[in-house]
């Protein structure tokens with residue numbers, strides 16, 4: 408179960424980086440975020456289900472209509488990766 412320790416999880420960070428490179432996660436900064444209980448769907452960052460006991464982040468960016476639903480910890484890692492990539496490019 409994802410926890411705060413994910414923030415220091417280099418393996419997950421590398422996994423998310425690969426997902427961005429493969430186009431499975433958008434390279435964008437979230438403009439609007441809705442927070443709620445998990446809906447049971449799989450998190451696109453770590454492929455684990457977001458259970459009702461967990462916090463689900465619904466991130467909306469400028470370039471895509473549907474929300475990206477992830478664990479909050481996965482959202483942080485995803486956004487960190489996006490910020491670094493956008494800064495480099």
Ligand SMILES: [Zn+2]
Pocket residue numbers: 409450451452453454455477478481
């Ligand atoms: Zn996740």
